[in-house]
Amino acid sequence: MTTTRISxxxxxxxxxxxCVAAAPATAQTSANGPYYAMPSWDQTLPAAxxxxxxxxxxxxxxxxxxxGLVWERTPSTDRFDQTLPPTLVFGxxxxxxxxxxxxxxxxxxxxxxxxxxxxxxxDPTRSAPALPAGHPFDIGTSQSFWTSSRYYPExxxxxxxxxxxxxxxTGAVDGTTTTQPVWCVRGGAxxxx
Numbered sequence: 001m002t003t004t005r006i007s008x009x010x011x012x013x014x015x016x017x018x019c020v021a022a023a024p025a026t027a028q029t030s031a032n033g034p035y036y037a038m039p040s041w042d043q044t045l046p047a048a049x050x051x052x053x054x055x056x057x058x059x060x061x062x063x064x065x066x067x068g069l070v071w072e073r074t075p076s077t078d079r080f081d082q083t084l085p086p087t088l089v090f091g092x093x094x095x096x097x098x099x100x101x102x103x104x105x106x107x108x109x110x111x112x113x114x115x116x117x118x119x120x121x122x123d124p125t126r127s128a129p130a131l132p133a134g135h136p137f138d139i140g141t142s143q144s145f146w147t148s149s150r151y152y153p154e155x156x157x158x159x160x161x162x163x164x165x166x167x168x169x170t171g172a173v174d175g176t177t178t179t180q181p182v183w184c185v186r187g188g189a190x191x192x193x
Contacts, residue, residue, distance in 0.1 A: 047134035057105025061186070062136050067120050068187060069113070072104050074138040075145065075183035095146040095175075099184040110184040115149035115161040115170055117188060122168040130168035139165055142181045 045066055052063040062071050095112055102110040123132045129139060144162040151159035151172035158175040
């Protein structure tokens with residue numbers, strides 16, 4: 001019978017390596033700012049650990065660790081048309097252009113969120129606002145926000161979905177006759193569309 005002798009140091013290293021491999025990824029900080037594990041839309045995090053105010057965006061943006069999206073900390077209180085009327089070539093600033101031109105936290109690359117992305121912020125157990133308790137957003141008195149999601153485009157040429165942050169309800173309105181504020185986002189599946 002052969003006996004193999006393992007030193008305590010070797011055993012400790014093996015156990016430590018197994019623990020590190022089994023542990024979930026945690027936040028890391030580098031010289032450029034915080035980086036987090038890949039988000040998973042099926043996880044539920046408490047607001048205190050779900051939302052991270054990003055200092056590398058001058059604290060003007062918030063990372064949602066559940067979705068991986070970066071949101072404006074304070075959405076615009078201005079109201080915008082969603083689309084240009086079909087007969088109008090040029091108009092004022094509209095919802096999508098507002099996000100494209102945005103420089104929140106000194107960064108560009110903002111866009112309108114989809115209805116699903118904006119609704120992902122909703123906590124259905126809450127109202128006024130229907131956001132998770134302890135959220136870091138300053139939404140003021142704005143209620144419904146434009147999204148990039150069209151509403152039955154084959155039937156309604158300019159109808160878009162809106163999400164009401166105060167009661168959590170989604171709806172749709174005509175983008176040429178209604179004005180709403182916008183809450184811009186960075187990253188995610190709609191990025192670069």
